[in-house]
Amino acid sequence: MARTAYHHGDLYQQAHEQALAIVREQGDSAISLRALARQIGVSTPALYRHYADRESLLAELAISGFQTLRQHLLAVDQQDSRSALIGIGLAYVAFAREEPNLYRLMFGGRVLPRGAHPRLDQAGLAAFQVLEDTVANGQQRGYLKAAPLALLTAAAWSLVHGLSQLTIDGHLPGHDNEPQLAAGITALLLDGSIERSNKEPTP
Amino acid sequence: MARTAYHHGDLYQQAHEQALAIVREQGDSAISLRALARQIGVSTPALYRHYADRESLLAELAISGFQTLRQHLLAVDQQDSRSALIGIGLAYVAFAREEPNLYRLMFGGRVLPRGAHPRLDQAGLAAFQVLEDTVANGQQRGYLKAAPLALLTAAAWSLVHGLSQLTIDGHLPGHDNEPQLAAGITALLLDGSIERSNKEPTP
DNA sequence: ATGCAATGTTAACGGCGTTAACTTCAGCAA
DNA sequence: TTGCTGAAGTTAACGCCGTTAACATTGCAT
Numbered sequence: 228m229a230r231t232a233y234h235h236g237d238l239y240q241q242a243h244e245q246a247l248a249i250v251r252e253q254g255d256s257a258i259s260l261r262a263l264a265r266q267i268g269v270s271t272p273a274l275y276r277h278y279a280d281r282e283s284l285l286a287e288l289a290i291s292g293f294q295t296l297r298q299h300l301l302a303v304d305q306q307d308s309r310s311a312l313i314g315i316g317l318a319y320v321a322f323a324r325e326e327p328n329l330y331r332l333m334f335g336g337r338v339l340p341r342g343a344h345p346r347l348d349q350a351g352l353a354a355f356q357v358l359e360d361t362v363a364n365g366q367q368r369g370y371l372k373a374a375p376l377a378l379l380t381a382a383a384w385s386l387v388h389g390l391s392q393l394t395i396d397g398h399l400p401g402h403d404n405e406p407q408l409a410a411g412i413t414a415l416l417l418d419g420s421i422e423r424s425n426k427e428p429t430p
Numbered sequence: 431m432a433r434t435a436y437h438h439g440d441l442y443q444q445a446h447e448q449a450l451a452i453v454r455e456q457g458d459s460a461i462s463l464r465a466l467a468r469q470i471g472v473s474t475p476a477l478y479r480h481y482a483d484r485e486s487l488l489a490e491l492a493i494s495g496f497q498t499l500r501q502h503l504l505a506v507d508q509q510d511s512r513s514a515l516i517g518i519g520l521a522y523v524a525f526a527r528e529e530p531n532l533y534r535l536m537f538g539g540r541v542l543p544r545g546a547h548p549r550l551d552q553a554g555l556a557a558f559q560v561l562e563d564t565v566a567n568g569q570q571r572g573y574l575k576a577a578p579l580a581l582l583t584a585a586a587w588s589l590v591h592g593l594s595q596l597t598i599d600g601h602l603p604g605h606d607n608e609p610q611l612a613a614g615i616t617a618l619l620l621d622g623s624i625e626r627s628n629k630e631p632t633p
Numbered sequence: 634a635t636g637c638a639a640t641g642t643t644a645a646c647g648g649c650g651t652t653a654a655c656t657t658c659a660g661c662a663a
Numbered sequence: 664t665t666g667c668t669g670a671a672g673t674t675a676a677c678g679c680c681g682t683t684a685a686c687a688t689t690g691c692a693t
Contacts, residue, residue: 234639234640234641234688234689234690235640235641236640238640238641254540255540256540256541259679259680259681260680260681260682261679261680261681262679262680269641269642270641270642270643271680271681271682272641272642272643272682272683272684273640273641273642275681275682275683276639276640276641277640280681280682281680281681281682309624327539331538331539331540334595334599334601335534335538335540336534336595336598336599337457337458337459337534337538337540338459341599341600341601342600351601355601369625370624370625371623371624371625372623372624372625373625374614374618374623377603378611378614378615378618379618379623381593381596381602381611381615382589382614382615382618382619382623383623384592384596384601384602385588385589385590385592385593385596385615386585386588386589386592386619387588387592388592388595388596389587389588389589389590389591389592389593389594389595390584390588390592392537392539392591392592392595393584393587393588393591395539396537396539396544397544397545398537398544398554398558398587399584399587400580408581408584411577411581411585412581412584412585412588415577415581415582415585415619416585416589416618416619416622416623417622417623417624418622418624419619419620419621419622419623420574420575420577420582420585420586420619420620420622421512421573421574421575421620421621422572422573422574422575422576438671438672439671441671441672462648462649462650463649463650463651464648464649464650465648465649472672472673473672473673473674474649474650474651475651475652475653475672475673475674476671476672476673478650478651478652479670479671479672480671483650483651484649484650484651
């Protein structure tokens with residue numbers, strides 16, 4: 228479709244890009260369809276030709292976020308199991324720190340009830356899958372315990388997700404040397420927190 | 431102040447209670463000052479005599495939430511270090527599951543930028559303190575490693591917070607037997623995830 | 634060339650948070 | 664007792680917002 232004065236021709240893309248920029252800079256609550264249309268130079272209802280409503284637009288942005296996160300996780304070196312697991316954790320938290328507003332949109336839960344946007348669920352699952360694959364890999368190599376995969380994966384994901392959330396919301400005081408904290412925490416999950424000179428590991 | 435037809439006399443309390451009920455049932459995005467005032471039977475600007483704006487009202491609700499969470503955590507039996515730590519984790523996740531909407535308000539980060547409401551920050555810290563005390567206790571009893579307290583505490587909090595968030599947002603498939611999952615994950619953080627017949631614990 | 638479907642437009646509805654300006658009333662000082 | 668004051672309520676209004684209905688333009692396939 229060519230671009231005339233009337234038919235914009237690239238509205239979906241432009242709306243997506245500019246909305247993404249706003250979310251990244253100011254958070255999803257700053258997204259207003261009227262302001263967005265104004266900024267693009269188009270009437271507000273025109274946006275409804277491409278997005279069912281405000282939430283659907285936000286869902287698309289969240290999908291972008293999950294895809295980016297997945298790429299970051301895929302880039303982690305998988306040679307050594309231990310460094311792969313720690314590396315995934317670091318990459319995960321680093322993404323959240325680089326894109327806090329996008330991360331909040333992706334995991335806010337407030338805006339997007341699960342199940343309402345299947346493609347969003349799928350994108351989240353795809354990112355999660357990278358983590359699960361890494362855990363499964365570590366298990367197959369005999370590095371990780373033979374505990375249920377779902378349990379190990381849930382633990383890993385909970386840890387990095389919780390740390391990300393607490394970090395970007397400023398709940399953890401003195402978060403200056405962040406990567407070190409993330410690495411230390413991940414190591415704790417691997418090695419355990421109990422003092423082994425006093426207690427035996429659970430059988 | 432007595433209650434006449436004009437002066438309501440109990441508006442602050444009523445607004446707090448009814449708003450809390452709405453948040454618990456429908457989430458904070460369902461809070462509208464106009465609707466709330468209508469429901470109470472008062473004009474909208476009357477609310478502004480007691481709350482600076484919508485966000486301040488939400489902040490008060492979040493404070494309530496943190497206080498409740500703190501009470502739940504304080505009720506955990508502290509006799510045995512291990513069961514105290516696991517118990518705290520279970521209580522934490524249980525609270526999130528019982529009050530998902532309130533929990534999202536407390537930790538959403540979207541609504542309430544840290545530092546804007548000092549009393550809210552303080553309430554969050556007080557809840558966090560219970561967890562930190564439990565960890566410190568476990569350390570003093572020699573049950574936990576002598577790692578930096580901040581590190582151990584951050585790990586514990588990240589884990590339970592992440593699990594809570596993922597659980598209430600439905601990111602973890604097959605979350606039927608939830609307490610079991612939470613207990614298993616907490617145990618993983620205590621005992622470690624690596625297979626010790628193959629690898630030595632990190633020195 | 635024509636008709637259709639996609640993609641725009643304007644106009645309007647009802648809701649929202651917030652503020653300004655005014656009113657009522659409880660409690661206290663003279 | 665009277666009169667004042669300040670807290671706590673009121674109405675009216677501003678400017679946003681998401682969304683829908685009804686209509687206009689246009690590219691493309693027939």
